[in-house]
Amino acid sequence: MHTPRLSRRSLLRAAALLPAAAPVLPAAAPVLLPAASPDLAPLPAGAPDRRLFAPHEQRFAAYLATLAPMVNDMDDGGFFAGGWWRSPAAPYNARVQEHVFTLAWFHASARPWNPYAGDASLLAALDAALGHYLSLQHADGSFPEYSRDQHGLAPTGFGIGYLAKTLRILRATGALPARQAQISAALRTAMTWFLDGGNRTVWQERLTWANQTSAGLAGAALALRLDPDPALSARLTEAFARIATAGLSAAGFFNEEGGHDMNYNFEVMLPELADAHHQNPDPHLVDMARAFTGFLSYNLLREPDGAGYVVNVAPSTRTSTRWYDEVRPDPDRTALNWTFTRQVPLLSAFMTAREDLAEARAAWAASPDPVTALAKQDTSPRILTHALYDERFPTRRQRAAAIADLPYLRSADFAELRRDNGQDFLYVRKPGLYLGGYFGTRASRARTGLTFLWHPEAGTVVCGLNDNNHACWATVFPGQAPDANGSLPAAYFHGAPAGGRQWTGGRAPAALGIRYGNASVTTDVLVTRRTVRRTVTANAAATEQIPLVLHPSDVLTFTDGTRAAFGGATTATADGFDVRRGRTTIRFRWGTPLEATLAAGTVRYFRDGSRRFHALRVPHQGTFDLTVTMG
Numbered sequence: 001m002h003t004p005r006l007s008r009r010s011l012l013r014a015a016a017l018l019p020a021a022a023p024v025l026p027a028a029a030p031v032l033l034p035a036a037s038p039d040l041a042p043l044p045a046g047a048p049d050r051r052l053f054a055p056h057e058q059r060f061a062a063y064l065a066t067l068a069p070m071v072n073d074m075d076d077g078g079f080f081a082g083g084w085w086r087s088p089a090a091p092y093n094a095r096v097q098e099h100v101f102t103l104a105w106f107h108a109s110a111r112p113w114n115p116y117a118g119d120a121s122l123l124a125a126l127d128a129a130l131g132h133y134l135s136l137q138h139a140d141g142s143f144p145e146y147s148r149d150q151h152g153l154a155p156t157g158f159g160i161g162y163l164a165k166t167l168r169i170l171r172a173t174g175a176l177p178a179r180q181a182q183i184s185a186a187l188r189t190a191m192t193w194f195l196d197g198g199n200r201t202v203w204q205e206r207l208t209w210a211n212q213t214s215a216g217l218a219g220a221a222l223a224l225r226l227d228p229d230p231a232l233s234a235r236l237t238e239a240f241a242r243i244a245t246a247g248l249s250a251a252g253f254f255n256e257e258g259g260h261d262m263n264y265n266f267e268v269m270l271p272e273l274a275d276a277h278h279q280n281p282d283p284h285l286v287d288m289a290r291a292f293t294g295f296l297s298y299n300l301l302r303e304p305d306g307a308g309y310v311v312n313v314a315p316s317t318r319t320s321t322r323w324y325d326e327v328r329p330d331p332d333r334t335a336l337n338w339t340f341t342r343q344v345p346l347l348s349a350f351m352t353a354r355e356d357l358a359e360a361r362a363a364w365a366a367s368p369d370p371v372t373a374l375a376k377q378d379t380s381p382r383i384l385t386h387a388l389y390d391e392r393f394p395t396r397r398q399r400a401a402a403i404a405d406l407p408y409l410r411s412a413d414f415a416e417l418r419r420d421n422g423q424d425f426l427y428v429r430k431p432g433l434y435l436g437g438y439f440g441t442r443a444s445r446a447r448t449g450l451t452f453l454w455h456p457e458a459g460t461v462v463c464g465l466n467d468n469n470h471a472c473w474a475t476v477f478p479g480q481a482p483d484a485n486g487s488l489p490a491a492y493f494h495g496a497p498a499g500g501r502q503w504t505g506g507r508a509p510a511a512l513g514i515r516y517g518n519a520s521v522t523t524d525v526l527v528t529r530r531t532v533r534r535t536v537t538a539n540a541a542a543t544e545q546i547p548l549v550l551h552p553s554d555v556l557t558f559t560d561g562t563r564a565a566f567g568g569a570t571t572a573t574a575d576g577f578d579v580r581r582g583r584t585t586i587r588f589r590w591g592t593p594l595e596a597t598l599a600a601g602t603v604r605y606f607r608d609g610s611r612r613f614h615a616l617r618v619p620h621q622g623t624f625d626l627t628v629t630m631g
Contacts, residue, residue, distance in 0.1 A: 040071040040121045048371055052113040055361040056391055059330035059383055060105075060114075066373040067106055067116060070099065071125045078128030085379050086145075094143035094155040097133035098162045100126060102381050104169040123175060130166070130179045133159075134186050141186075141193035142201070151193075153201050154212045160190050161219030161275070165385060167226060187223045188232070195220060195235035197242060206421070210247035210254040211269035217243065218272045221279035237282065244284040251418035251425050252295030254288075256318055259423060259443030262299070262311050263319035265292060266350075267333040271386070274339035278389055289340040293347045297406050298416060298427045300324065300350060301434070301452060303459040307606050309350070310549065312436050314451035314464040314472060314484075315425065317444040322465070323605045328352050329360035331383040338393050348394035349402035357393055408434045408454070415508035417492065424490055428512055432456070432530030432630040439490035439516050447472035448488040449516065450525065453532065455630050458584040464547045470615060471601060475521045475536050475624075476543040483521050490516035497524045530631060536624040544624045546588070546616040548579075548598075549605065555580040558596065559589075567612060569599040577616075587629040594618050 048064050066084075073082025080096045083089040089096060103126040110117040137143055142151035143159050167183045170176050194202055194216045207213055217239055224233050246255075247269075253260035254269045270292060277285045300309035308326040328334065332352065341348045352360075394402070403409065407416070408429045416427040422441035428434070434454040442448050445467035453462035464484070465471035474482030493500030493513035500513050514525040521538040536544065550556065556564040556579050562572035574596060576589035596618045605611035618624070 040068045040116070040119070040125065042068045043115065046370075047115070048113045050365045050367060050371065052111070053365065055358065055365075056387055057111070058361055058364055059387060061371045062331075062374050063102060063379070063384060064106070064114065064116075065371050066379060067102070067122075069373060070379070071103065071122065074125055074129065076128070078125075078130070078132030080129060083376050085377065085381070087377070088146070091132070092136065092144050092148040093146070094133060094136045094152075094159055095145050097129060097136070098158060098381050099379070100129045100133055101162045101166050101169075102384060103129060104166045105384060107175070108169045108173045127176055127179060130176070130183070133163075134179075134182055137186055137190070141189035141191070143190070151201060153209060154215075156190055156194055157202075157212045157214075157216030157219070159219075160187060160194060160216050160223060161272075161385075162381065163187055163190075164219045164223040164226060165388070168222065171226070184227055187219075188227065188229065191220050191223060191232050191235075195232060195239050197235075197238065203242065203246065205246060207243070207247045207255045208257060210243070210256060211264045211272060213243055213247060214254075214269050214272040214276070218276035218279070221276045225279055236280070240276075240280075240282040240284045244288055248288050248291055250420040251423070252291050254292060257444050258441075259315065259317040259421070259446055260295075260425075261316045261318040262313060263316070263321040266296065266337075267321070268382075270340075271334065271336040271382070274336040275385070277339055286340060286343045289347065290344045293340075293344050293350075295418070295425075296350060297346060298408070298425075299436070301454050301460050301463070302349075302403065302406065302409065304457055305459065307608075307611070310452075310460040310463055310605060312452050312463070314447045314449075314466050315423075315438040315443075316466045317446050320445075320466055320468075322603065324350065325607050326352075327356045327360055329357065329364065331380075332386075333380075333383065335391075336386045336389065338391065339389075341392070341394055341398075345398070346402050346405055348399045349406055351394055351399065353396040353399045354393040355396050409456075412456075413508055415503075415512055417505050426490075426492070426514070428508070428527050430527060430529045433527075433532065435527055435532060437490070437514065437516075437525075439488050439514075442485070442487045447474070447482070447484040448486065449473055449484040449523070450534070453628065453630075455584060455586065457631065458581040458586065460549045461579065461581075461586055461630075462547060463549050465603065465613070470545075471547050471603070471613060472545065473547055474545050475523065475538055476545050476617075477520065477538075477540065482545065483518055483523075486518060488516045488518060490514055496526050530629060532628045532630075534624075534626045534628075536620075536626075538622040541619070541621050542624075544590075544616075544618045544620060544626065546626075548614045548616055549611055550579070550614050551581060551611055553581070556598065560593070564598050566614075567600045569597065571595065571597045584631050586631070588616075588626065589629075590618065590624060590626045594620060 070084045075081045079091045086095040106116045107122045116122050143155035144150040145152040145155040170180050220236050254265045256264045273285050299312040309324045311322050412431045414429045418425040424439040426437040436452040437450045447466050450473045451464045454460050464473040469480050469482050472484040474484035476482045492503045494503050494509040495511045497513040497515035512527045524535045526533045552566050558572035558574035558577040560572050560574040564570040575593045579586045598616050601613040603613035
């Protein structure tokens with residue numbers, strides 16, 4: 001039987017028959033249907049007024065400005081057309097429909113700055129959007145993303161969360177009772193599929209996309225509070241124990257596409273574990289947060305001038321997050337991580353301090369600039385779900401204490417080797433330096449070899465990027481083929497690789513040697529108190545490539561007297577160069593005069609963009625002996 005598609009005007013008329021959201025509406029505000037236009041009315045001129053927002057709800061302002069354009073792009077069938085969220089922007093992609101939560105929140109939440117609370121057009125749009133969303137669910141409970149017949153992990157995992165949060169809002173207001181029953185049934189079916197330990201789409205011995213699995217567990221934790229089910233609750237308890245094993249690497253990160261990814265670990269999975277903990281404080285969640293914070297503490301490089309942290313991004317397998325600012329005002333994808341700071345105090349080092357956030361929010365409220373709509377695709381509803389919970393950001397004092405406890409600030413002499421799945425993550429601290437390396441099996445977009453070099457007063461001097469053959473610390477062969485874009489097994493030694501005995505952990509040797517390479521090149525590295533010596537032996541002519549992070553005030557001078565131009569390109573024939581940063585001088589020497597080129601890249605660091613990536617490239621005939629002296 002053919003079912004005719006209802007027009008939006010018909011949907012709006014039908015909305016008049018639905019219960020009004022009286023509990024959250026001002027007492028004197030009747031629910032009125034628009035007489036002519038079926039669209040959601042745009043904001044009045046000059047709205048929203050920044051001063052009307054409670055500090056923790058400022059994140060809603062840009063979404064408020066986006067709401068009418070997004071709703072008015074919907075088609076009559078309830079599909080969020082217009083390309084506002086997730087790709088492909090196709091009617092079969094369930095992830096596009098995650099903004100049902102956004103519509104539900106704005107409809108239900110009476111605020112002095114929200115003209116859409118109780119709006120009949122918005123409720124009708126929400127009803128249609130939910131109808132389309134639920135129509136995409138397969139009989140087994142899963143949802144599709146990249147094709148209509150896909151039974152997907154991500155759309156189901158994240159969908160459980162957004163549908164559960166939407167259901168909670170609808171129940172609180174009494175709106176859309178028929179949809180409430182449908183959502184409840186859909187959640188039960190989705191959880192039955194998702195929590196099945198034998199479901200290899202969701203569960204593998206070593207998870208492929210741990211953040212997506214964690215999202216489903218967070219959603220299930222809420223759904224089971226709304227509709228308790230002893231059998232599913234038992235499965236959820238088992239799933240928390242399972243993800244603590246299958247989702248957490250022995251090295252301390254959360255498993256993503258064959259390795260670690262900073263963005264998905266810190267900005268998606270850890271907040272999802274925090275969300276789950278608010279609903280179900282399973283002890284495995286805190287244990288996972290503690291383990292990852294330990295890994296994080298070696299890989300975020302604190303800048304001594306207080307700008308924030310440079311990310312050791314070369315090992316990241318999926319995305320390229322390169323820094324975190326000292327103060328991250330709304331919207332901050334890591335905001336919900338405060339949940340674990342009481343049980344894991346070290347995590348406070350990577351949160352915005354409470355006082356700093358208050359100052360940033362006060363400045364936002366005082367700004368005369370208009371609030372503009374979000375760009376398409378940059379409309380993640382996860383930002384809004386963080387506001388569903390209270391806030392407990394660390395104070396400046398608590399944060400400072402955590403920062404002082406970071407391994408490379410607490411100690412000036414250690415070597416940490418973390419291994420898992422054929423990958424080595426090496427961190428070497430000496431009084432004058434901190435050096436990182438990623439060796440063994442290369443995963444996806446990651447780049448192997450030495451990855452960063454940091455000085456306790458100057459901060460980050462060298463930092464390789466991922467997914468970029470022009471920006472890794474590497475020996476590069478013709479055709480821009482770096483050794484770092486491949487697997488580089490390594491061995492470690494007490495002293496120089498040529499004569500030292502092997503080291504695999506424990507107390508740090510006075511001098512640590514590293515030997516790594518492939519069939520084309522072998523690199524020996526010797527790390528002492530203030531120097532890193534890197535000796536390259538290749539079977540053909542190659543180029544030594546060093547990814548520098550420079551400040552505008554840095555003075556970089558080649559040994560032939562040539563002064564490099566920040567942000568430009570400089571060529572010199574020299575046997576090295578010096579970087580003067582404040583009171584510190586870092587010396588790079590390779591012994592023989594060679595033509596060297598320093599060129600600025602497009603990558604900048606921190607919100608102010610002052611620091612900038614520069615690549616040093618020195619061609620050689622197959623041997624290159626570099627010594628870096630720090631300070």
